[in-house]
Amino acid sequence: MIRKYAVIGTGAIGGFYGAKLQKAGLDVHFLLNRDYEYVREHGLMIKSAEGDFHLPQVNAYQNVNSMPPCDVVIVSLKTTDNHILSQLLPHLIKDNGVVLVLQNGLNIESEIAEIVGHKRVMGGLCFICSHKVGLGEIHHLDYGAITLGDYQENYQACGITSRMKDIAEDFKQAGISITLTVDLLLARWKKLVWNIPYNGLSVVLRAKTNEIMMNKYSRDLVEKLMNEVAQAALVHHRVITQEFIKKMLDDTAKMTPYSPSMKLDYEAKRPLEVEAIFGNPLRVAQQADLEVPRIYMLYQQLKFLDYSNSIEY
Amino acid sequence: MIRKYAVIGTGAIGGFYGAKLQKAGLDVHFLLNRDYEYVREHGLMIKSAEGDFHLPQVNAYQNVNSMPPCDVVIVSLKTTDNHILSQLLPHLIKDNGVVLVLQNGLNIESEIAEIVGHKRVMGGLCFICSHKVGLGEIHHLDYGAITLGDYQENYQACGITSRMKDIAEDFKQAGISITLTVDLLLARWKKLVWNIPYNGLSVVLRAKTNEIMMNKYSRDLVEKLMNEVAQAALVHHRVITQEFIKKMLDDTAKMTPYSPSMKLDYEAKRPLEVEAIFGNPLRVAQQADLEVPRIYMLYQQLKFLDYSNSIEY
Numbered sequence: 001m002i003r004k005y006a007v008i009g010t011g012a013i014g015g016f017y018g019a020k021l022q023k024a025g026l027d028v029h030f031l032l033n034r035d036y037e038y039v040r041e042h043g044l045m046i047k048s049a050e051g052d053f054h055l056p057q058v059n060a061y062q063n064v065n066s067m068p069p070c071d072v073v074i075v076s077l078k079t080t081d082n083h084i085l086s087q088l089l090p091h092l093i094k095d096n097g098v099v100l101v102l103q104n105g106l107n108i109e110s111e112i113a114e115i116v117g118h119k120r121v122m123g124g125l126c127f128i129c130s131h132k133v134g135l136g137e138i139h140h141l142d143y144g145a146i147t148l149g150d151y152q153e154n155y156q157a158c159g160i161t162s163r164m165k166d167i168a169e170d171f172k173q174a175g176i177s178i179t180l181t182v183d184l185l186l187a188r189w190k191k192l193v194w195n196i197p198y199n200g201l202s203v204v205l206r207a208k209t210n211e212i213m214m215n216k217y218s219r220d221l222v223e224k225l226m227n228e229v230a231q232a233a234l235v236h237h238r239v240i241t242q243e244f245i246k247k248m249l250d251d252t253a254k255m256t257p258y259s260p261s262m263k264l265d266y267e268a269k270r271p272l273e274v275e276a277i278f279g280n281p282l283r284v285a286q287q288a289d290l291e292v293p294r295i296y297m298l299y300q301q302l303k304f305l306d307y308s309n310s311i312e313y
Numbered sequence: 314m315i316r317k318y319a320v321i322g323t324g325a326i327g328g329f330y331g332a333k334l335q336k337a338g339l340d341v342h343f344l345l346n347r348d349y350e351y352v353r354e355h356g357l358m359i360k361s362a363e364g365d366f367h368l369p370q371v372n373a374y375q376n377v378n379s380m381p382p383c384d385v386v387i388v389s390l391k392t393t394d395n396h397i398l399s400q401l402l403p404h405l406i407k408d409n410g411v412v413l414v415l416q417n418g419l420n421i422e423s424e425i426a427e428i429v430g431h432k433r434v435m436g437g438l439c440f441i442c443s444h445k446v447g448l449g450e451i452h453h454l455d456y457g458a459i460t461l462g463d464y465q466e467n468y469q470a471c472g473i474t475s476r477m478k479d480i481a482e483d484f485k486q487a488g489i490s491i492t493l494t495v496d497l498l499l500a501r502w503k504k505l506v507w508n509i510p511y512n513g514l515s516v517v518l519r520a521k522t523n524e525i526m527m528n529k530y531s532r533d534l535v536e537k538l539m540n541e542v543a544q545a546a547l548v549h550h551r552v553i554t555q556e557f558i559k560k561m562l563d564d565t566a567k568m569t570p571y572s573p574s575m576k577l578d579y580e581a582k583r584p585l586e587v588e589a590i591f592g593n594p595l596r597v598a599q600q601a602d603l604e605v606p607r608i609y610m611l612y613q614q615l616k617f618l619d620y621s622n623s624i625e626y
Contacts, residue, residue, distance in 0.1 A: 298610075308519075
């Protein structure tokens, strides 16, 4: 059986992975918005460090009602657009299909479970550096691995399921490096250890990762924020070790200078994913009466900047 | 006796008050740096909401060795230049004279006491909105009152001294509103309640006071920062009440939109007064093992921004 994939959000993430899947012979259907006319005519162009490729023709849709029911619905919108999902997903997912969430942040799967039921959701964490640079055109700069985890109610760890393996097969066939995790929630918290300090501070300090790591004050603040994330993860009984934090710091210090997605969004005056990446983890801590003052302060600063960025003084 | 005044730092603060004192007939001597040639030729121009005035001739000096010994040496440099004071003050101050510190921050008087002895220092807090706009030219936009307090070793409250009254008389004669305080250290902490949140956040959030107060997230962060300042003041046994904090918030919300000095410094790529306003209070808290995570985080952010502002990427 060739699985049918839908991609909701044909940008840096969905455009890249969707194009790779189609190139590998899978049946992929792209929902588009502003790019619809262009992509229907010209397809998708992927400029990649691993080799450029062009798909002259793709299944492009402007309206979800024209799309076929799919086995796997990849959600790769910005989380700030997730409010449209309750309209889209029920039409698109087969009864025994699954929504694969490729987004940053926390509690995304449980929000989507409220739409499609908790048996039809899984999550993937993308370690990738890619940007949409124009209509139907995506630049893939580096990395690209996905950590895939299945979801069940309340993020109980659910082992390696057969549908995970099936989807992983498709992705591997498409040349995408994939790791299976038995504990999606732990994987999400681990990704937050990186995303919370670097996405947040890159906006507030107008700085790339290397600049943040070269200054002793901001580097120490990164470490303190990482430790607050680790404390918050304990509320969910997920343990993040000091070794993991040290590795994140060391790896980032060695990394090519990088502008996190939130910095690019801020500079382009697009909405920031503040609630998914900061608000949801913060509320987990608050509900357990755990103080995470630095995450809270960064959240407040980003809420201000997101708002002031959206208006002209 | 007509007291002899020296002004070290003829900018927004020292230029304005010094000119007012000279205009009232006092004997004022200005130490200048980049403005020396211009001011020697053209004097000082004050554009003020209370009425413009021009002093065509002032006692202008480029070198402290040419200046006469003075009764009152007003220090109104940016605190980031205070390292030059150990060279300047001993030449300038009469044996029974006093250094009047008109600067923001904490522990400024005790640093200067190390140079001139703890019996020859007092402090003033300026509630003024003024900027230096060009060579020898100062714009006074609003306010202008000074809270004056005498200093003795370790900031023990020392009541209203006779030299305070003398200096207050001179300032009143010059039309400067002046309040005497029996407790300089309390006055400094109270000013920090305003300076720490608004100076800091105006830089980090690139925002004026009104923008900070209109957004519920940043407004709440201001209040949390003010409460941390109040906690730190308790280390010095100085009590800042909730009523005072509420009044600061309400007054600022009602104030004409204002760019704090640190924001102007940041925009002009001048050094920021991070250590005087943030570092010194922070170290008071740290020495008492008091956690003030938000002040600390703001300090770290400002240290980063101050540094990155000083270099070109």
